[in-house]
Amino acid sequence: KAGVTQTPRYLIKTRGQQVTLSCSPISGHRSVSWYQQTPGQGLQFLFEYFSETQRNKGNFPGRFSGRQFSNSRSEMNVSTLELGDSALYLCASSDRQGSAGYTFGSGTRLTVV
Amino acid sequence: AQSVTQLGSHVSVSEGALVLLRCNYSSSVPPYLFWYVQYPNQGLQLLLKYTTGATLVKGINGFEAEFKKSETSFHLTKPSAHMSDAAEYFCAVSGSSNYKLTFGKGTLLTVNP
Numbered sequence: 001k002a003g004v005t006q007t008p009r010y011l012i013k014t015r016g017q018q019v020t021l022s023c024s025p026i027s028g029h030r031s032v033s034w035y036q037q038t039p040g041q042g043l044q045f046l047f048e049y050f051s052e053t054q055r056n057k058g059n060f061p062g063r064f065s066g067r068q069f070s071n072s073r074s075e076m077n078v079s080t081l082e083l084g085d086s087a088l089y090l091c092a093s094s095d096r097q098g099s100a101g102y103t104f105g106s107g108t109r110l111t112v113v
Numbered sequence: 114a115q116s117v118t119q120l121g122s123h124v125s126v127s128e129g130a131l132v133l134l135r136c137n138y139s140s141s142v143p144p145y146l147f148w149y150v151q152y153p154n155q156g157l158q159l160l161l162k163y164t165t166g167a168t169l170v171k172g173i174n175g176f177e178a179e180f181k182k183s184e185t186s187f188h189l190t191k192p193s194a195h196m197s198d199a200a201e202y203f204c205a206v207s208g209s210s211n212y213k214l215t216f217g218k219g220t221l222l223t224v225n226p
Contacts, residue, residue, distance in 0.1 A: 004156075006156075031212065033212070033213065033214070035214075035216075042216060042217075042218045042219060043203065043205075043214075043216040043219075045213040045214065045215070048212045048213055050212070055212055056211070056212050056213050058213070090156055090157065092157075092214075101147055101159045101162045102159070102214065103159065104149075104156035104157040104158070105156050106154075106155055106156045107155075107156050
Protein backbone atom coordinates (compact mmCIF):
# COMPACT_ATOMS: atom_id res chain seq x y z
CA LYS A 1 0.00 0.00 0.00
CA ALA A 2 1.55 3.29 -1.07
CA GLY A 3 2.10 5.83 1.70
CA VAL A 4 1.26 9.50 1.82
CA THR A 5 2.97 11.29 -1.03
CA GLN A 6 3.91 14.94 -0.87
CA THR A 7 5.28 16.96 -3.75
CA PRO A 8 7.59 18.64 -4.18
CA ARG A 9 10.09 17.58 -1.50
CA TYR A 10 12.01 20.84 -1.59
CA LEU A 11 11.02 24.30 -2.70
CA ILE A 12 12.72 27.69 -2.68
CA LYS A 13 10.58 30.78 -3.14
CA THR A 14 11.04 34.51 -2.90
CA ARG A 15 9.21 36.75 -0.45
CA GLY A 16 5.89 37.90 -1.84
CA GLN A 17 5.42 34.92 -4.11
CA GLN A 18 2.80 32.25 -3.62
CA VAL A 19 3.25 28.49 -3.42
CA THR A 20 1.09 25.39 -3.77
CA LEU A 21 1.95 22.11 -2.08
CA SER A 22 0.36 18.81 -2.97
CA CYS A 23 -0.56 15.75 -0.93
CA SER A 24 -1.86 12.38 -2.08
CA PRO A 25 -3.23 10.36 0.84
CA ILE A 26 -3.18 6.63 1.30
CA SER A 27 -5.74 5.01 -0.96
CA GLY A 28 -9.10 4.89 0.82
CA HIS A 29 -8.22 7.58 3.35
CA ARG A 30 -10.69 10.44 3.28
CA SER A 31 -9.22 12.65 5.99
CA VAL A 32 -6.22 14.83 5.20
CA SER A 33 -4.51 17.20 7.62
CA TRP A 34 -1.69 19.68 7.21
CA TYR A 35 0.91 20.68 9.78
CA GLN A 36 3.72 23.20 9.82
CA GLN A 37 6.96 22.28 11.58
CA THR A 38 9.53 24.90 12.55
CA PRO A 39 12.38 24.82 15.09
CA GLY A 40 10.82 27.63 17.11
CA GLN A 41 7.13 26.73 17.11
CA GLY A 42 7.34 22.98 16.68
CA LEU A 43 4.45 21.15 15.01
CA GLN A 44 1.37 23.26 14.47
CA PHE A 45 -1.95 22.25 12.98
CA LEU A 46 -3.00 24.12 9.86
CA PHE A 47 -6.27 22.51 8.74
CA GLU A 48 -8.05 19.23 8.19
CA TYR A 49 -10.30 18.12 5.34
CA PHE A 50 -12.74 15.27 5.12
CA SER A 51 -14.69 14.50 1.96
CA GLU A 52 -13.79 17.87 0.43
CA THR A 53 -14.98 19.81 3.50
CA GLN A 54 -12.74 21.68 5.90
CA ARG A 55 -13.61 20.32 9.34
CA ASN A 56 -11.06 22.11 11.46
CA LYS A 57 -8.70 25.04 11.08
CA GLY A 58 -5.69 26.09 13.09
CA ASN A 59 -4.63 29.56 14.11
CA PHE A 60 -2.90 30.70 10.93
CA PRO A 61 -3.50 33.85 8.86
CA GLY A 62 -5.75 33.78 5.83
CA ARG A 63 -2.71 33.60 3.55
CA PHE A 64 -2.76 29.89 4.30
CA SER A 65 -5.52 28.02 2.53
CA GLY A 66 -6.25 24.53 1.39
CA ARG A 67 -8.65 22.35 -0.47
CA GLN A 68 -9.45 18.72 -1.03
CA PHE A 69 -10.54 17.12 -4.25
CA SER A 70 -13.08 14.36 -4.83
CA ASN A 71 -10.27 11.77 -5.02
CA SER A 72 -9.13 12.93 -1.53
CA ARG A 73 -5.94 14.54 -2.83
CA SER A 74 -5.27 17.82 -1.12
CA GLU A 75 -3.41 21.01 -1.82
CA MET A 76 -2.39 23.84 0.41
CA ASN A 77 -1.57 27.32 -0.80
CA VAL A 78 0.39 30.07 0.84
CA SER A 79 0.12 33.51 -0.71
CA THR A 80 2.38 36.53 -0.22
CA LEU A 81 5.16 34.45 1.29
CA GLU A 82 7.09 35.77 4.28
CA LEU A 83 10.50 34.66 5.56
CA GLY A 84 8.76 33.17 8.58
CA ASP A 85 6.86 30.76 6.36
CA SER A 86 10.06 28.77 5.87
CA ALA A 87 9.24 25.39 7.38
CA LEU A 88 8.66 21.72 6.81
CA TYR A 89 5.03 21.23 5.77
CA LEU A 90 3.65 17.83 6.63
CA CYS A 91 0.54 16.19 5.30
CA ALA A 92 -1.16 13.34 7.11
CA SER A 93 -4.06 11.09 6.20
CA SER A 94 -6.39 8.85 8.16
CA ASP A 95 -9.17 6.41 7.39
CA ARG A 96 -11.13 7.22 10.55
CA GLN A 97 -11.82 10.19 12.70
CA GLY A 98 -8.32 10.22 14.06
CA SER A 99 -8.63 7.15 16.24
CA ALA A 100 -6.50 5.03 13.93
CA GLY A 101 -3.77 7.59 13.99
CA TYR A 102 -2.57 9.69 11.14
CA THR A 103 0.01 8.52 8.60
CA PHE A 104 2.39 11.28 7.65
CA GLY A 105 4.17 12.00 4.42
CA SER A 106 7.84 12.95 4.22
CA GLY A 107 6.97 16.61 3.96
CA THR A 108 7.79 19.55 1.74
CA ARG A 109 10.69 21.69 2.87
CA LEU A 110 9.85 25.30 1.92
CA THR A 111 12.54 27.93 2.08
CA VAL A 112 11.57 31.56 1.57
CA VAL A 113 14.42 33.92 0.63
CA ALA B 114 -8.41 22.96 24.83
CA GLN B 115 -5.67 20.38 24.71
CA SER B 116 -1.99 20.60 25.43
CA VAL B 117 1.01 18.30 25.73
CA THR B 118 4.14 18.72 27.80
CA GLN B 119 7.20 16.62 27.11
CA LEU B 120 9.67 16.77 29.96
CA GLY B 121 13.21 17.01 28.69
CA SER B 122 13.98 18.33 25.25
CA HIS B 123 17.04 16.07 25.10
CA VAL B 124 17.53 12.63 26.63
CA SER B 125 20.79 10.72 26.36
CA VAL B 126 21.13 7.01 27.16
CA SER B 127 23.69 4.29 26.63
CA GLU B 128 23.04 1.46 24.24
CA GLY B 129 21.22 -1.29 26.12
CA ALA B 130 19.88 1.05 28.79
CA LEU B 131 16.25 1.79 29.57
CA VAL B 132 14.60 4.52 27.52
CA LEU B 133 12.01 6.67 29.31
CA LEU B 134 10.47 9.65 27.55
CA ARG B 135 7.91 11.60 29.54
CA CYS B 136 4.64 13.03 28.31
CA ASN B 137 1.87 14.75 30.24
CA TYR B 138 -1.29 15.98 28.62
CA SER B 139 -4.21 18.22 29.32
CA SER B 140 -7.57 17.51 27.75
CA SER B 141 -11.14 18.47 28.57
CA VAL B 142 -12.44 15.36 26.81
CA PRO B 143 -11.33 11.72 26.85
CA PRO B 144 -8.12 11.81 24.89
CA TYR B 145 -6.61 9.86 22.11
CA LEU B 146 -2.86 9.72 22.72
CA PHE B 147 -0.05 9.05 20.28
CA TRP B 148 3.70 8.76 20.11
CA TYR B 149 5.45 9.55 16.85
CA VAL B 150 9.13 9.30 15.89
CA GLN B 151 10.90 11.49 13.37
CA TYR B 152 14.23 10.68 11.77
CA PRO B 153 16.26 13.47 10.12
CA ASN B 154 14.72 14.83 6.93
CA GLN B 155 11.72 12.54 7.23
CA GLY B 156 8.09 12.75 8.23
CA LEU B 157 6.54 11.36 11.39
CA GLN B 158 6.11 7.64 11.96
CA LEU B 159 3.45 6.36 14.35
CA LEU B 160 4.98 4.31 17.16
CA LEU B 161 1.83 3.56 19.15
CA LYS B 162 -1.55 4.94 20.12
CA TYR B 163 -4.07 4.81 22.92
CA THR B 164 -7.73 5.31 22.15
CA THR B 165 -9.78 3.11 24.48
CA GLY B 166 -9.37 -0.18 26.30
CA ALA B 167 -6.11 -1.52 27.70
CA THR B 168 -4.01 1.24 29.20
CA LEU B 169 -0.69 -0.44 28.45
CA VAL B 170 -0.06 -0.05 24.75
CA LYS B 171 2.61 -1.85 22.79
CA GLY B 172 4.02 -0.35 19.64
CA ILE B 173 6.62 -0.95 17.01
CA ASN B 174 10.35 -1.41 17.58
CA GLY B 175 9.86 -2.63 21.17
CA PHE B 176 8.34 0.59 22.51
CA GLU B 177 5.38 0.70 24.86
CA ALA B 178 3.47 3.36 26.78
CA GLU B 179 1.03 3.38 29.65
CA PHE B 180 -1.98 5.68 29.85
CA LYS B 181 -2.42 6.88 33.44
CA LYS B 182 -5.55 8.99 33.69
CA SER B 183 -4.98 9.95 37.33
CA GLU B 184 -1.55 11.33 36.45
CA THR B 185 -2.56 12.60 32.98
CA SER B 186 0.55 10.90 31.67
CA PHE B 187 1.50 8.76 28.71
CA HIS B 188 5.20 8.00 29.12
CA LEU B 189 7.08 6.07 26.44
CA THR B 190 9.49 3.29 27.43
CA LYS B 191 11.78 0.76 25.85
CA PRO B 192 13.72 -1.74 27.98
CA SER B 193 16.92 -1.69 25.96
CA ALA B 194 18.01 1.17 23.71
CA HIS B 195 19.50 0.52 20.30
CA MET B 196 21.61 2.87 18.25
CA SER B 197 18.85 2.97 15.64
CA ASP B 198 16.47 4.49 18.22
CA ALA B 199 18.29 7.83 18.01
CA ALA B 200 15.68 10.25 16.69
CA GLU B 201 13.19 12.88 17.84
CA TYR B 202 10.06 11.68 19.57
CA PHE B 203 6.75 13.52 19.73
CA CYS B 204 3.81 12.91 22.01
CA ALA B 205 0.43 14.06 20.68
CA VAL B 206 -3.16 14.26 21.85
CA SER B 207 -6.49 14.56 20.10
CA GLY B 208 -10.09 14.29 21.18
CA SER B 209 -12.47 11.60 20.00
CA SER B 210 -14.41 14.17 17.98
CA ASN B 211 -11.59 16.64 17.36
CA TYR B 212 -9.66 15.77 14.30
CA LYS B 213 -6.46 17.64 14.98
CA LEU B 214 -3.33 16.50 16.75
CA THR B 215 -1.77 18.73 19.36
CA PHE B 216 1.92 17.93 19.69
CA GLY B 217 4.47 18.35 22.41
CA LYS B 218 7.73 20.14 21.63
CA GLY B 219 9.54 16.86 21.11
CA THR B 220 12.36 14.99 22.83
CA LEU B 221 15.60 14.31 21.03
CA LEU B 222 16.91 10.89 22.01
CA THR B 223 20.65 10.27 21.73
CA VAL B 224 21.99 6.73 22.13
CA ASN B 225 25.65 6.43 23.09
CA PRO B 226 27.69 3.33 22.23
